[in-house]
Amino acid sequence: MATASEDMVSSFILCMDQLLKGAHSDPWQFLAEEAVIEVIGTTPISGVYRGRQEIVSLLVATAMGRIACGSVTVLDSLGEGQDVGVFVLLKLTTPEGRIYNAQGDPAGCWFGTSNGKIIEIRCFPDTTQVETQLFGYGFVPNPPRAANGTHMRGAT
Numbered sequence: 001m002a003t004a005s006e007d008m009v010s011s012f013i014l015c016m017d018q019l020l021k022g023a024h025s026d027p028w029q030f031l032a033e034e035a036v037i038e039v040i041g042t043t044p045i046s047g048v049y050r051g052r053q054e055i056v057s058l059l060v061a062t063a064m065g066r067i068a069c070g071s072v073t074v075l076d077s078l079g080e081g082q083d084v085g086v087f088v089l090l091k092l093t094t095p096e097g098r099i100y101n102a103q104g105d106p107a108g109c110w111f112g113t114s115n116g117k118i119i120e121i122r123c124f125p126d127t128t129q130v131e132t133q134l135f136g137y138g139f140v141p142n143p144p145r146a147a148n149g150t151h152m153r154g155a156t
Contacts, residue, residue: 005113006079009086012111012118013074020070020092028056032117041127044135066134068095075106084111090125092134100133101126 002010008030015027037049037059045063049055070092077086086109092100101107105126112120131137 002077003079003081003084004116005082005084005111006077008113008116008118009077009079009084009111010074013072013086013088017072020067020072022069028052030118031055032114032119035117035119035121037121037123039123039125041125041130043125043127043130045130046127063134066094067092069093070100082113084113085109086111094134094136096136098133098136100129 012027012030015025015030018025019027031052033052034050035052035055037055039046039049039059045059049059070090072091073089075087075089077084079085087106088109089104090101090107091104094100107126108124110120110122111118128139132139
């Protein structure tokens with residue numbers, strides 16, 4: 001049986017799915033005014049966004065500028081109290097036709113809730129896909145590492 005927090009997070013994700021498919025939807029109604037979203041990694045959209053206004057005007061505006069359409073579906077969730085962990089299937093298409101997550105790999109999110117609102121979200125996207133597919137950057141692999149964990153480049 002789903003918790004109230006799980007139901008709210010599922011409703012938020014359903015609204016996000018509708019928005020990505022071009023329907024009129026307001027997922028931001030589920031966010032507390034002081035909500036915080038952290039996108040893990042070092043991509044152009046990674047970072048901490050504080051407050052619903054900053055989330056919508058910076059994070060959402062930047063991401064939606066790179067997304068023509070998409071979908072997001074809850075694969076699994078686990079809620080305990082006010083915390084909810086979610087695996088989602090996120091697929092996006094850019095205006096140039098590049099596909100984010102063509103392989104259909106799950107992504108993880110953690111939601112913190114309080115008083116019937118989402119107060120915190122941590123997103124763990126595939127950072128390589130964000131950079132190469134959403135932003136069109138070339139993939140540059142890290143240099144090989146030596147057995148002791150130091151970079152081989154310049155090692156003597």
